Amino acid sequence: MTALLAVAALVLLVMAFADHARLRAAAPLARRLDPRSHGRARERRLALPGLVDAVAAALASGLSVQLAFSEIAPTLPRSLGLPTQHAAAGLALGKPIDEAMRSFDSVIAPQDLAPFAIVLGAFARSGGKIGRSLGRVSTLLRGRIALEDERAALTAQGRASAIVLVALAPLGGLFFAVMTPEYVAVLFDRGRWLLIVAIALEVAGSVWLAQILRITSPGADLASLLDAVVVGLDAGLTFELALASLVARAPQVGRLPEARRLLADLALGRGPKESFAAFGAAGPTEARVGALVVAATRFGSPLSELLVTQADALRTSDRRRAEAQARRLPILMLFPLPFCILPALLAIFLGPPLLSLLR
Numbered sequence: 001m002t003a004l005l006a007v008a009a010l011v012l013l014v015m016a017f018a019d020h021a022r023l024r025a026a027a028p029l030a031r032r033l034d035p036r037s038h039g040r041a042r043e044r045r046l047a048l049p050g051l052v053d054a055v056a057a058a059l060a061s062g063l064s065v066q067l068a069f070s071e072i073a074p075t076l077p078r079s080l081g082l083p084t085q086h087a088a089a090g091l092a093l094g095k096p097i098d099e100a101m102r103s104f105d106s107v108i109a110p111q112d113l114a115p116f117a118i119v120l121g122a123f124a125r126s127g128g129k130i131g132r133s134l135g136r137v138s139t140l141l142r143g144r145i146a147l148e149d150e151r152a153a154l155t156a157q158g159r160a161s162a163i164v165l166v167a168l169a170p171l172g173g174l175f176f177a178v179m180t181p182e183y184v185a186v187l188f189d190r191g192r193w194l195l196i197v198a199i200a201l202e203v204a205g206s207v208w209l210a211q212i213l214r215i216t217s218p219g220a221d222l223a224s225l226l227d228a229v230v231v232g233l234d235a236g237l238t239f240e241l242a243l244a245s246l247v248a249r250a251p252q253v254g255r256l257p258e259a260r261r262l263l264a265d266l267a268l269g270r271g272p273k274e275s276f277a278a279f280g281a282a283g284p285t286e287a288r289v290g291a292l293v294v295a296a297t298r299f300g301s302p303l304s305e306l307l308v309t310q311a312d313a314l315r316t317s318d319r320r321r322a323e324a325q326a327r328r329l330p331i332l333m334l335f336p337l338p339f340c341i342l343p344a345l346l347a348i349f350l351g352p353p354l355l356s357l358l359r
Contacts, residue, residue, distance in 0.1 A: 041107075043077055043080075044077065044079050044080045044107050044108060045108070045109070045112060047076055047080050048080070048108060048112060048113075048116075048141055049138040049141045049142050049145075050076075050138075051076060051084065052134050053134070054068075054072045054075070055068050055069070055072060056131050056135060059123070059130065059131070059134075065091060065097060065123070065124065066088050066092050069084050069085070069087050069091065072084060073085040079107060080107065080108075083103040083104045083106070083107050083108075084104075086103040087100045088100075096124070097117075097120050097121050097123075097124040098121050101113070101117040101120065110249060111228075112141060113249065114228055114245075115137045115140055115227070115231040116137050118231055118232045118237070118242065118249065119133045119134055119137055119231055119232075119234075119235045121245065122232070122235035122237055123235065126236055130235060132234060133231055133234040133235045136227075136231055136234060137231055140224075140227045140228070140231065144224060144227075147315060147318065147319060150322070151319075151322040154322055154323060154325075155213070157329075158212075158330065158333065159213060161330075161333065162209040162210075162212075162213060162333065165205070165209070165337065166202060166341070168341070168345055169198060169202055169341070169344045169345050169348045169349075170202070172345065172348055172349055173187075173198075176348075176349070176352070183352050186352040186355050187351070187352045190355050191355050194347045194348070194351035194352070197343075197344075198344045198348050198351075201340045201341075201343050201344035201347070202340070202341075202344050204336075204340050205340030205341050208335070208340060209336055212329065212332045212333060212336075213329075215325060215328075222286070222289070222314055223311045223312075223314035223318065225246065226307050226311040226314070227308075227311050229243055229246060230304050230307045230311065232245055232246065233303060233307070234304055239297075240263065240266050243259055243262070243263060244263055246259075247259050247263065258279055261278065261279065262275055262276070262278070262279045265278055265279075272293070276290030276291070277290065289307070292307065293307075
């Protein structure tokens with residue numbers, strides 16, 4: 001009985017680890033949160049676009065950033081209202097906006113907070129109207145949440161099916177152990193080798209299914225990086241300053257190595273053409289983005305609109321890729337079934353009864 005419980009715990013732990021690895025790429029903040037606070041983290045994330053819209057309305061009415069935070073904080077969920085109050089208090093004490101925004105670091109993922117902080121930082125330095133920029137920030141956040149929810153919904157059935165397949169043998173063994181006392185005696189006596197084989201097959205099947213589920217994990221999100229850069233451009237920053245602000249605010253942002261390499265090349269005095277050519281060597285998408293920036297710089301085209309179009313195209317491509325991966329999941333999961341899951345089921349379900357008949 002104890003061994004069967006251990007097998008059940010082992011395989012379910014493997015599947016839980018695989019699911020956690022998939023979610024880690026989409027939501028890095030979740031690695032620091034226990035399951036009980038995951039719901040509150042999602043609540044804060046869903047409330048963030050509303051905070052951005054409220055700040056935009058308050059600034060449009062003539063309030064300062066500090067007064068805007070003070071007025072909005074009581075209307076927010078407590079988990080987001082407290083850091084908003086702390087940010088307002090920091091601004092009242094004379095802290096720079098970038099330092100005051102650090103109050104949100106422990107509750108909001110950096111890649112979600114970075115565009116908001118970039119726009120407010122630019123507003124604090126140069127003033128002006130930032131309603132359009134904050135509107136783009138809230139649209140960016142809502143679009144990112146919707147895309148991640150859609151991707152999770154598309155793959156939810158595959159994840160649930162994988163967990164059920166792996167749990168069949170342990171749960172079946174527990175059922176037989178409870179209902180038939182002789183089952184345990186046979187399994188741990190002459191059927192020890194069947195138990196070892198079943199455990200090996202279950203672990204192999206769990207790892208195989210985990211690898212299949214990992215295929216559906218989102219890759220480095222270049223669209224979100226471009227969106228954040230566009231926000232910085234709308235706030236009055238240059239492309240280089242917008243990218244540098246994003247990298248500084250969100251150290252886990254997608255395509256971070258390529259972005260740092262591009263900033264280093266530009267800082268070392270290499271021309272935009274050479275720097276973006278090196279950036280484009282990372283892949284065809286990066287090459288298109290580099291060509292757009294170079295062309296806009298050369299001919300004076302509005303870079304912000306070009307990058308918005310490119311980000312929308314990338315997001316559409318990501319959505320279609322997620323749909324294609326979700327359709328492939330049932331087919332890919334057929335391969336571990338006959339080679340690992342079914343043999344483990346036969347060993348657990350039929351092995352001990354057959355050994356009893358042969359005695």
